[in-house]
Every structure is written in C-alpha cells, then in structure tokens.
Amino acid sequence: MSDTKQTFPDMILRPVGVVHSEIKKPMLAAGESGLSLELRMEKVKAHHREVEECICKLVIDPEWEELLDGIDGFSHVLVLYWPHLIDPARRKLRKVHPMGRKDIPMQGIFATCSPARPNPVLVSAVPLVARNGNVLTVKGLEAVDGSPIIDVKPYSKSYLMVDKLKMPDWMEQIHRELEID
Template identity: 80%
Template sequence: MPKTSPIQLTPVGVVRSDIKRPMLTAGESGLSLDERKDSIKAYHRRVKASECELVIDPQWEELLDGIEGFSHILVLYWPHLIDPEQRKLRKVHPMGRKDLPRQGIFATCSPARPNPVLVSAVPLVNRKNNILTVKGFEAVDGSPIIDVKPYSKSYLQVENLIMPAWMEQIHREVEDS
C-alpha cells in the first residue's frame, strides 16, 4: 500500500451541550459504560429529548446559508476526551457489554478508533447566525466540530440494510427507551 501523507483537520466549531463526560470510556481492557445512576435506556431517552448548540466559528457563518431548509443535518465531530493511547484498541465488546461478542473496532461505533471521527444525523431545530440548535445529539460539551452537511436521503438512505444480531439487539434496546 502506498504511503500517504498525514491529514490535517481544523475544527469549524464546537459543541455546547449538557453532556459533560462520555457514556463510554476506553481503557486497556476495552470499552466500559459509565457507572451513572440512570440506565442506558434512560440516558438515551434523555439525550433524544435534549437540545444542544453547534457554535460554528464566525468566519464560517456564510457556509451555513441554506442549511435551515433541511430538517436534519449530519455532524462530524471529534471525541476530544479520548486519550490517544486508548485509540490503539483493536477489538472491543460493543458498548462495553461483555454479553456481546468482541468485534473489530471498524465493525463498531466505538469512539476509541485510530481516527476517531464520529458522525451523527440529528434534527435541526433552529439556526441563528452561526449557531445551530439540534436535538438528540450525543456529543460531549467542547467536542470540536469537523464538518456539517445536510442530510439527504437520496444519498444516504440504503435499502435492504443488514446488521449482525448483536447490533440489532442494541438498536432494539435503545429504541425501547
């Protein structure tokens, strides 16, 4: 494989959220769920109902023109609280759950990955100048925003989606919340 040059990313903004620490933490033994008082279902229910702000650097405000015409956007962001040493994990139990089989990092949505670029599709509630208000975004306060894109089902929707049983189980459990 040919050697590639390093990629340099510059954040375009920052997340302002009530979430102050990640639900998943990475350690030498893999992923673990944060020991909070509420269950994972209660946590997801609360996140789904909450709103947060995407504060785009004022120099990029013009790039947002027209975004308010979309009901949903894709937010690419960086999980800044992940220790670079923990990005060396190769296999994990999804969501830190020992009842699920270990999977390669690229087969999971784990934030502990070689290049921890995360993406979420979220409803766009409002735009005011350089600030986007979104709903149901599970990003920690202070997370750098790498990019914002409009959600378009003609480009992003897939037909006949197949997922492994363990991922379907996670989705069922979260959706039940």
C-alpha cells in the same frame, strides 16, 4: 487492488466549531481492556431518552458562517465531530465488546460505533431546530460539551438511505433493547 502502504500527505483537520451541550462526560470509557459503560445497563435506556431530548448548540467559527447559508432549509443535519476526551493511547484498541457489554462477543473496531478508533471521527444525524447566524441548534446529539466540530452536512435521504439494511444479531439486540428505530 490498491496498495494500503502507499504514502499519503499529512491530513490536517481543523475544527470549524464547537459543541455546547449539557452532556459533560461520555457514556462509554475506553480503557486498556476495551470499552466500559459508565452507566449501568438499566440506566443506558434512560440516558438515550435524555440524549434524544437534549438540545445542543453548534457554534461555528464566525469565519465559516457563510458556509451555513441554505442549511436551514433542511430538517436534519449530519454532525461530524471529534471525541476530544478519548485518551489518544486508546486509539490503538483493535477489538471491543460493543458498548462495553461482555455478553456480546468482541468485534473489530470498524464493526462498531466505538469512539475509540484510529481516527476518532464520530457522526450523528440529528434534527436541525434552528439557525441563528453562526449557531445551529440541534436536538439529540450525543456529543460531549466542548467537542470540536469537524464538519456539518445536510442530511439527504437520496444519498444516505440504503435499502435492505443488514446488521448482525448483536446490533439488532442493542437496537431492540434501546428501542432504536
């Protein structure tokens, strides 16, 4: 077993680009008591439908443009981004009610998709609509306008799909309520 207290060099992440989106504020807010939904549950479903149709521009810094060569051969990409509007103090949250829902028991941050985490790196698999030079147009990205992009990767089912996926009942419930496949 490895020692989790070992010393690692400083990790420095530099954005490779920025998200341009119509989404101006996050759906979830991280406060001292955990997560809270910024929308009432009846509007969350509508919000998810709007996000599914939302077209975003991923503007990659021109110095990295050649790294995009070949990406337009893929139908989907993974976008890794930083939720820049999360208060750094909220990165100390240990447990939350998923999606701020008090009807779901508290879960450890690593068991949720909460943006309030020790290293708030978020990832989304989204359809790639087009590439124009250093700009990727994607659909369905729930990143807030101005979110720094950490990385873009092609989506390949041979690497990322899993068989016999298991999720806890509370996550299954959220997916059913939001009609997520």
